[in-house]
Amino acid sequence: MVGKKSGRAQLREEGLARTDNNLEQTTWPVVSMINQKNYYTEFLKRDEQYLAVRYPQEEERARMxxxxxxxxxxxxxxxSTTEATDEAADEAGPSHSRDDPSKLIVLHVGSQNLRIGLGSDALPKSVPMVIARRWEQSESEENEGEPSPKRLKLEGAVPADALPEKWFGEDFADQYMAMSSELRTRMRSNKRRVLPNSKDLVTNFNxxxxxxxxxxxxxxxRIDWTELPTDPKKAPEYFTGRAALRIPENSNPRYKLFWxxxxxxxxxxxxxxxxxxxHDLSKIVEDAFRSQLGITSLKDLGNYKCVFIIPDLYERVYVTMILDILMRDLGVGKVSLQQESLSATFGAGYGIACVVDIGAQKSSICCVDEGLCIEESRVNLKMGGADVTETFIKMMLYGxxxxxxxxxxxxxxxxxxxELKQKFCSMDEDSVTVKTWDFHLRASGQDTRKYTFKTYDETMLSVMGLFKPSIFDHSKKLDGRRTVIPRSVDLYDGSPNDPISQAQVTVYEAAAGKPVNGALESGGTTAVASTPQRPGQLNPLNRLNDNETPRSSVAGSPAPEGTSTPNPDRDTPMGDGEQTLIFRDPVLEKTKIADERDRTLPIVPLDQAILESVTQGARGDERKLRDFLGGIMLVGGASKTPGLREFLETRLREQRPFYGKEILVGPPPREFDPQVVIWKGGSVFGRLSPAGNDSWISKAEYDMLGGRLLNNKCMFAW
Incomplete structure (x- = not known):
């Protein structure tokens, strides 16, 4: 009889027993679960993990x-110790001399002039921002030789030469006569003598x-014109600066000016x-380095630092393109960006100011407080001294x-x-009399002609266009906008990301004819804030009110059911469940708003733009408002017009009588030339200690990260 077997023996005999031979079932590594209560990461939580911060520290450590x-x-x-220190500095060479001002380049690019110089220079060199290239026709021969300012083609028996009053249309003539009549009324009210037949005296004499x-x-x-070789094939491809402006009109080969x-x-x-x-920008800057600074080899630029001064309301594409020219095309060692208004306060030594920069073709206004440009106060107007020049010539031809x-x-x-504008234009009412002037006309290949002429009120009314910009010709300022270089867009959602300010938005609305409140209204006293606060935005000044009844909750009460309270985020009212809800695309809306702004020319009177900038810069703070009104500083080439400062101060006091004692428009201190204050401020900024200045962009960093560095390197919100 077979004995009964145990369960373990049966499993062993039948092959059902479990055996472990320590073989893994897979070659993939098995990751154990982490403890959910204790896990931590330091990814991008220290400054040293950013290249923009780590690289300067490593460079400083290597230098030490x-x-x-x-x-x-x-x-x-x-x-000895002293001699050892000097010898070590000599062996380090100029490339390692951090505080050497002769290795600092300050660059201020304008529409008409480029101001460039070294940190050791007292004043910059001014170079026309123009390049002349070989072309089929010169700029004066294009468009069938149409002159500027444009004359209307008159038809009839009377020759056009005998009717200069009709050359520029009835609109210009009516505005000119209205401004002249207003000026005579103002002069009579100020007890100044006004002759009734002054216009006739000027016209008959001329x-x-x-x-x-x-x-x-x-x-x-006599003028030394730019000489060209007798063989046209050996003529240079281009000229820059003053040499480009001195090329004869009938040269062989022809050259055309490009700005x-x-x-x-x-x-x-x-x-x-x-x-x-x-390429044109690169050639102009490169020739300026060679001719004005004496840097003959581009390889030497690696030992130089450059402070590049940009507008307050800049365009990102503009900044990144010129930065790319300096770093990659020309090979500058380090570059730092600085805003114009902040540079003006550095140059003047002001801590708080409202900077009004009137350039050749652009006027910018910005409030600066404690070393920062107040973002909401930035204004950019597309008018300047070039418009004054054109209007002055039109008024002279009219007479x-x-x-x-x-x-x-x-x-x-x-x-x-x-030259005529700089000599004769003035905003002083004492100069509005019948005066006799003369000038010499020098043209290549022609004898010099001396003209004698008389002026009356043209010298003042042309500058008055800054306060009545409708007299200027704005017909071609928007031509070609966004046709060659598209606007900058966000990397993630594709929305426009060029900076904008609330003051500039108000200027756009006023220029487009939309109703606005506050500083841009034509009369009355100002409110402290020109635009209402956005919904949900709290004003911290309200918390300073003492002994008041406690406020209720900020959150609104829910609406009762069945009511049709509109929702601003939708096109249909809430409460109607049968209607289709239409949701808006925020990126598309931002793009439409940007397109509308590109079609609008930001032009408003200068005094109203200043008041709007000051109002937005103060943002409800009465003390700051008075400080900005008392620290208005005029800079730029057009601000050198005699009497402009006093006239602007009078206009501001007329519009804001309650702040008459506080309003003060002053020139730059220490008898600085208003044209070079911004450049001088860039020079002061560039000579600060590099140890406390993290805004320098090195070539190695830029080659690695490109324009993305600007998020960490700019001293302002990029």
């Missing part, structure tokens, strides 16, 4: 190690005065592609100017018009 090693090597030779011919050998101030910057941004009318603008063939498209006429 290098200096210590050189000092020890010098001491080992038996040199009409019958012929020019005086002066031969070239008798002209002591890459217009109205503070890229010139998209004369250029057909982005690369052309890029039978003896040189009736004046054409601003011609190079020598353009330079002559700028």
């Amino acid at each position: 190690v290098r200096e210590a090693r050189d000092k020890d090597r010098a001491l080992a030779k038996g040199v 009409r019958r005065t012929p020019p005086e011919i002066i031969s070239e050998h008798n002209d002591v101030d 890459p910057i217009r109205n503070g941004t890229f010139n998209e009318v004369d250029y057909a592609g982005r690369n052309q603008i890029y 039978h100017f003896p040189y009736s063939d004046m054409n601003l498209n011609r190079r020598y006429d353009f330079l002559l018009a700028e």
